[in-house]
Each structure stands twice: as C-alpha cells, then as structure tokens.
Amino acid sequence: MGQAATMPRKTSQRYETIITHIRAAIQDGTYRPGDELPSEAELCQQFDSSRGPVRQAMSLLRTEGLISTGRGRRSTVLTTAATGTFDSILSISEWLVSLGKEPGQRTEWIARRPADEITAQHLKVTEGEKVVSMLRLRLADDEPIAVERIAFPAEIGQHILDFDTDSGSIHRVLLDKGVDFESITRTVSAMLATDEDARLLGIAPGSPLLRLGLVASDKQGHILEFADYRYNAEDLAMHLNSVRGTPTPAWLAPHEGVSDDLPAS
Amino acid sequence: MGQAATMPRKTSQRYETIITHIRAAIQDGTYRPGDELPSEAELCQQFDSSRGPVRQAMSLLRTEGLISTGRGRRSTVLTTAATGTFDSILSISEWLVSLGKEPGQRTEWIARRPADEITAQHLKVTEGEKVVSMLRLRLADDEPIAVERIAFPAEIGQHILDFDTDSGSIHRVLLDKGVDFESITRTVSAMLATDEDARLLGIAPGSPLLRLGLVASDKQGHILEFADYRYNAEDLAMHLNSVRGTPTPAWLAPHEGVSDDLPAS
The missing domain is CATH 3.40.1410.10 (Chorismate lyase-like)
Incomplete structure (x- = not known):
C-alpha cells in the first residue's frame, strides 16, 4: 500500500536512511511530541554514521517541522504530522x-x-x-x-x-x-x-x-x-509546518500575471 | 526593511551562511532558473568550508525547491521564488x-x-x-x-x-x-x-x-x-515548492475532529 511498492525509488543516501528511521519512529509513536531524540553521538553509533549525515538528517527533519533542534541540547519531537511525499x-x-x-x-x-x-x-x-x-x-x-x-x-x-x-x-x-x-x-x-x-x-x-x-x-x-x-472545502484542508531558523518552501503572495487564471476546460 | 532589522536573529552556522549567499544570488538574478551552481569543490573553496556544510546547504536549498541536485552533476537553479521566513x-x-x-x-x-x-x-x-x-x-x-x-x-x-x-x-x-x-x-x-x-x-x-x-x-x-x-481569495494565493526526494512540510488531509472549526469571535 505504501509508495515503495508502486513508484520507482532512488538509491538512498546515508542521511535519507536516518531520516526514514526517525520519521517512522515518530509516526509509529516510539517518539511522541515533547520527547527528546537520542543525542548526536548516540545517533552516530546507532546508524554507524559520521556526524555529517546525522546533522543533515536533523536539519531536514527540522525543516519538515517534525523536530526542534538547538546547539547543546537534544532534539525534541514537535509533532507526529505526516509530510507530503x-x-x-x-x-x-x-x-x-x-x-x-x-x-x-x-x-x-x-x-x-x-x-x-x-x-x-x-x-x-x-x-x-x-x-x-x-x-x-x-x-x-x-x-x-x-x-x-x-x-x-x-x-x-x-x-x-x-x-x-x-x-x-x-x-x-x-x-x-x-x-x-x-x-x-x-x-x-x-x-x-x-x-x-x-x-x-x-x-x-x-x-x-x-x-x-x-x-x-x-x-x-x-x-x-x-x-x-x-x-x-468541506472535505479537506492543507496543513503546513514551519520551524524558526528554517525557511518554509511556501509563501503567501498577491496575485499577479496569469498564474491564477482558470485553465480553459 | 528586511527582517534582520526588526527581529532577533540567532548566530548563524556555516551552512546557514552558505544558504543565505546562494539564496540571495538566486533572488538577485546572479543565478537564473536553468543555470548551474558552482561545483561542490568550488563552493567549499568559495566559502572556506568543508564538504559537510556545503552539502547541508544544498540539501536545504533543494528542500526549499530552489535547486535540483543529483550525484555526479552540478546543482541546477529551478526557480527564483522567495520562501516564507x-x-x-x-x-x-x-x-x-x-x-x-x-x-x-x-x-x-x-x-x-x-x-x-x-x-x-x-x-x-x-x-x-x-x-x-x-x-x-x-x-x-x-x-x-x-x-x-x-x-x-x-x-x-x-x-x-x-x-x-x-x-x-x-x-x-x-x-x-x-x-x-x-x-x-x-x-x-x-x-x-x-x-x-x-x-x-x-x-x-x-x-x-x-x-x-x-x-x-x-x-x-x-x-x-x-x-x-x-x-x-481575489487578492492572493499560497505557493508551495516540492522537489523529488525531499519531503515537503505540507500535506493535504481530510477534515477531522475540531481542528477546522471556527474560533468564536
């Protein structure tokens, strides 16, 4: 039922493996909002990784709005929200x-x-x-x-x-x-x-x-x-997460040009 | 007029400096959609940086939807779109x-x-x-x-x-x-x-x-x-960028519970 079964995937890089594991652990409730994640050193050991990929994974999870990070403290889980693949x-x-x-x-x-x-x-x-x-x-x-x-x-x-x-x-x-x-x-x-x-x-x-x-x-x-x-609009809505220090790939902008015109049908 | 003048900022990390420079170069037209960015080695030299921060910066710019990256090729600028701070x-x-x-x-x-x-x-x-x-x-x-x-x-x-x-x-x-x-x-x-x-x-x-x-x-x-x-709705719209391989911190979901009820006014 997941996307892995139906869409082609690229070979994962190390940081992607780390992200996938942590995201899954957040979504299955292993880590809950407010919980601290393992330290950087512990994650390096757990994933047999150097610090680079662990930091890259933490940056991206922060960008997704799933965790809050900060120097000198452990990362904290913010939400269990799924993200759009x-x-x-x-x-x-x-x-x-x-x-x-x-x-x-x-x-x-x-x-x-x-x-x-x-x-x-x-x-x-x-x-x-x-x-x-x-x-x-x-x-x-x-x-x-x-x-x-x-x-x-x-x-x-x-x-x-x-x-x-x-x-x-x-x-x-x-x-x-x-x-x-x-x-x-x-x-x-x-x-x-x-x-x-x-x-x-x-x-x-x-x-x-x-x-x-x-x-x-x-x-x-x-x-x-x-x-x-x-x-x-009665059926659904769009949800977005944003975290301080990380730009969100979404912006609210006044209409201009043709970009919002109706396509002919 | 920018946000730096009016809101407190945290001390930047190396990858943030790189991101800021590249994002500015995209927004001021130094790099245009379709242009290739300098190679990883060139960026390391330009920012006097090791590969870690350069890769982290590229990952985040990719997450923002600003660039496309891939192994063995240079990153390509996709859009000049601003992102939401x-x-x-x-x-x-x-x-x-x-x-x-x-x-x-x-x-x-x-x-x-x-x-x-x-x-x-x-x-x-x-x-x-x-x-x-x-x-x-x-x-x-x-x-x-x-x-x-x-x-x-x-x-x-x-x-x-x-x-x-x-x-x-x-x-x-x-x-x-x-x-x-x-x-x-x-x-x-x-x-x-x-x-x-x-x-x-x-x-x-x-x-x-x-x-x-x-x-x-x-x-x-x-x-x-x-x-x-x-x-x-006549005035504005929300815009979102997504790039393959990078989760977008936004998802479309059916209504459930109270999350979409009107607040009392």
Missing part, C-alpha cells in the same frame, strides 16, 4: 492510497487539441501548439473528492492518449515511460464552485472550493504538466 | 514589509475572557480559563488585506493587554518580552465570507476567502497562540 503531491492516486482510501476516476473527456492562451502560458508552449488535456472526476472510496483538469505538452501527453484513463494513475504510466518529474510548484487558492464543478462533485454551485494549481517540471526546468485540482 | 509566517506585519507594503491595523476589540470550547481546545487550556483574544482588520498600504482573529493563553496575552494594538506588531511586542516562538502549524482552507468578514474586508458576503488557521508553539511544544486569518 513527492509522489503523493504529483498523483492523487498515490495520495489517496497513503490515506488508506481506494482511488478511482471517471473521465469526462480527453483531447489532443491546440493550446489556448492560458494553457500555452502555463506549459510554456506556443499558443495553438497541440497539447493533450483532460477532465476527470477523481473518487475516494467511490465518493467524489476532486475535479481534475490537466494538460500536457504533446510529447508527454501522447503516452496517455492510448491509455484507458478510467483504469488508474496516469502518473504511474508516465513514470513507467521514463518521464522525469523532478519539481512541482503548487498554488493554493479559494474559489466558488462553477456549475460544472458542482455537478461533478455533487454540491451546490457557489460552494467554497479549495483549489490547487500544479506545475511539474523535469531537472532542466522543462514544464511537464499543468493541472488544476478543485476540492470541496 | 518564520517571522513573515508568524507576523502579518513582517510579511507585508517583505512585500514592500506598509502594514496597518484597526482593532475591532480586544478582551480578556473565559476560553470557549473551541479556543480552549486549540490553546490546550481548560474551557473557562482566562485567555486574551482579539479581532483586528489588517491593512496593506491602507487597504484591507485580512481579518485577524487571535487568542493567547493569559500569561502570553497579558503582554499585549496594555499595548495599543492599533500601533503595530503584537508579535514584535511578544518577541521583545522573550516569548519563544519556535514552530507554527498552519491550516489552509477555503470558506465563504461571513457578514462580519465581508463588512471588514469591504466585499460581498459569500465571497470566497482563503483561510489560514495558525497554531504557534515554543520549543517544548506549549501552545503560544491560536489565530485565524481570512483573506479575500
């Missing part, structure tokens, strides 16, 4: 599986067609260039959870044109084809349900929606995907 | 200053009163225990930007009862009093403007709002503050 951010299917729910989908349409202005700007292609776009209702245990609007440049989208998009995760297909998803920027905003959103989600038009815009890139910064997910 | 997350005043805007506020009321059920649960105090709570309209360049509802346990709130809450940042006052803010958990959701929200923000009731719930704790995990910020 890359795959569960990229793929609603992966996210639902991580919640113990059965992912499902009902494709409204999928099309290969010329990019409209907004889609072209987000995908950084020329307006009128062919892209593959899709509208799906996503289900969690057979209940509507999100309206998914997604667009891919043609060379990425071609991989899913002959895939049955009702049958499972398109990101699973794309990863299998070697598409190299490396970074994701999300924009979280609020909006009122349109008639189409409301019909698909089974709620009243004008209900509040939590909206996640998503742009995914490869290592060279090429745009691989532009997506718009709309969730009934 | 702890002070700009804690304090709307600091956040507005970082945007080049003039922060302002208009206090509707401030009260020392018994905690209602919801406030008690969030602050982890007993229902009926005295807390200090407040409703303020926050302004950016004299325009409404957010409705702020905030509650403090009595021992924290006492510091602001004799402060003119129209005159500036209450977090500035609390930090000066030695209140040790260490970690923040935020909940981002969507809602419709209530009549009170609409009146304060100067928008129509039922307009979509982006809502940020905030719980701040000290190093020991004691709750210092519970706040509810509501922004006109």
Whole structure:
C-alpha cells in the first residue's frame, strides 16, 4: 500500500536512511511530541554514521517541522504530522492510497487539441501548439473528492492518449515511460464552485472550493504538466509546518500575471 | 526593511551562511532558473568550508525547491521564488514589509475572557480559563488585506493587554518580552465570507476567502497562540515548492475532529 511498492525509488543516501528511521519512529509513536531524540553521538553509533549525515538528517527533519533542534541540547519531537511525499503531491492516486482510501476516476473527456492562451502560458508552449488535456472526476472510496483538469505538452501527453484513463494513475504510466518529474510548484487558492464543478462533485454551485494549481517540471526546468485540482472545502484542508531558523518552501503572495487564471476546460 | 532589522536573529552556522549567499544570488538574478551552481569543490573553496556544510546547504536549498541536485552533476537553479521566513509566517506585519507594503491595523476589540470550547481546545487550556483574544482588520498600504482573529493563553496575552494594538506588531511586542516562538502549524482552507468578514474586508458576503488557521508553539511544544486569518481569495494565493526526494512540510488531509472549526469571535 505504501509508495515503495508502486513508484520507482532512488538509491538512498546515508542521511535519507536516518531520516526514514526517525520519521517512522515518530509516526509509529516510539517518539511522541515533547520527547527528546537520542543525542548526536548516540545517533552516530546507532546508524554507524559520521556526524555529517546525522546533522543533515536533523536539519531536514527540522525543516519538515517534525523536530526542534538547538546547539547543546537534544532534539525534541514537535509533532507526529505526516509530510507530503513527492509522489503523493504529483498523483492523487498515490495520495489517496497513503490515506488508506481506494482511488478511482471517471473521465469526462480527453483531447489532443491546440493550446489556448492560458494553457500555452502555463506549459510554456506556443499558443495553438497541440497539447493533450483532460477532465476527470477523481473518487475516494467511490465518493467524489476532486475535479481534475490537466494538460500536457504533446510529447508527454501522447503516452496517455492510448491509455484507458478510467483504469488508474496516469502518473504511474508516465513514470513507467521514463518521464522525469523532478519539481512541482503548487498554488493554493479559494474559489466558488462553477456549475460544472458542482455537478461533478455533487454540491451546490457557489460552494467554497479549495483549489490547487500544479506545475511539474523535469531537472532542466522543462514544464511537464499543468493541472488544476478543485476540492470541496468541506472535505479537506492543507496543513503546513514551519520551524524558526528554517525557511518554509511556501509563501503567501498577491496575485499577479496569469498564474491564477482558470485553465480553459 | 528586511527582517534582520526588526527581529532577533540567532548566530548563524556555516551552512546557514552558505544558504543565505546562494539564496540571495538566486533572488538577485546572479543565478537564473536553468543555470548551474558552482561545483561542490568550488563552493567549499568559495566559502572556506568543508564538504559537510556545503552539502547541508544544498540539501536545504533543494528542500526549499530552489535547486535540483543529483550525484555526479552540478546543482541546477529551478526557480527564483522567495520562501516564507518564520517571522513573515508568524507576523502579518513582517510579511507585508517583505512585500514592500506598509502594514496597518484597526482593532475591532480586544478582551480578556473565559476560553470557549473551541479556543480552549486549540490553546490546550481548560474551557473557562482566562485567555486574551482579539479581532483586528489588517491593512496593506491602507487597504484591507485580512481579518485577524487571535487568542493567547493569559500569561502570553497579558503582554499585549496594555499595548495599543492599533500601533503595530503584537508579535514584535511578544518577541521583545522573550516569548519563544519556535514552530507554527498552519491550516489552509477555503470558506465563504461571513457578514462580519465581508463588512471588514469591504466585499460581498459569500465571497470566497482563503483561510489560514495558525497554531504557534515554543520549543517544548506549549501552545503560544491560536489565530485565524481570512483573506479575500481575489487578492492572493499560497505557493508551495516540492522537489523529488525531499519531503515537503505540507500535506493535504481530510477534515477531522475540531481542528477546522471556527474560533468564536
């Protein structure tokens, strides 16, 4: 059920092994909020590691908001909160599986067609260039959870044109084809349900929606995907942890340019 | 105007110095998206550092979503996006200053009163225990930007009862009093403007709002503050960066328990 079974993994570095063990021990309750972790020296011994990887692991756990660290004292566990893995951010299917729910989908349409202005700007292609776009209702245990609007440049989208998009995760297909998803920027905003959103989600038009815009890139910064997910705000919320001394990879910013425009559907 | 001038800072460690320099070079355009950073060996030389701090700095910049790293290749800049500093997350005043805007506020009321059920649960105090709570309209360049509802346990709130809450940042006052803010958990959701929200923000009731719930704790995990910020969704959005291999300190989760209830106002 975990992501290890379904998504490719890279070889772990030493600090990643340490992080994985400590994160698991926090999540299974071995360490609880307020508990102190073993000292740096003890962790070095436990993981047969030099200080570098242990310190790197502590820095990253601090960045995640899981622990508080400080010179001359032991690290303290702050929260048991789970963090978002890359795959569960990229793929609603992966996210639902991580919640113990059965992912499902009902494709409204999928099309290969010329990019409209907004889609072209987000995908950084020329307006009128062919892209593959899709509208799906996503289900969690057979209940509507999100309206998914997604667009891919043609060379990425071609991989899913002959895939049955009702049958499972398109990101699973794309990863299998070697598409190299490396970074994701999300924009979280609020909006009122349109008639189409409301019909698909089974709620009243004008209900509040939590909206996640998503742009995914490869290592060279090429745009691989532009997506718009709309969730009934009654169903869920986004949670973020921040710890003093560590920048949080999230920021609240006034709207500007086209980044928050609706994709055409 | 930066945060260094107005908020206390801890002594920097070596990797923090490296991060600060590289982040500044990305933000001022010295390095642009797609550019490669100097090699690890070059960075060691440039910062007169061993490999440990350089690697730690690269890990954290990767966690922020600013760069992509990989074995056997140079790190690549992914985005110029700013990240949220702890002070700009804690304090709307600091956040507005970082945007080049003039922060302002208009206090509707401030009260020392018994905690209602919801406030008690969030602050982890007993229902009926005295807390200090407040409703303020926050302004950016004299325009409404957010409705702020905030509650403090009595021992924290006492510091602001004799402060003119129209005159500036209450977090500035609390930090000066030695209140040790260490970690923040935020909940981002969507809602419709209530009549009170609409009146304060100067928008129509039922307009979509982006809502940020905030719980701040000290190093020991004691709750210092519970706040509810509501922004006109037309004005702004939250942005998040995620990079493969690095957990993001944010996760989307179904509502459960009381965590998303409205605080009494």
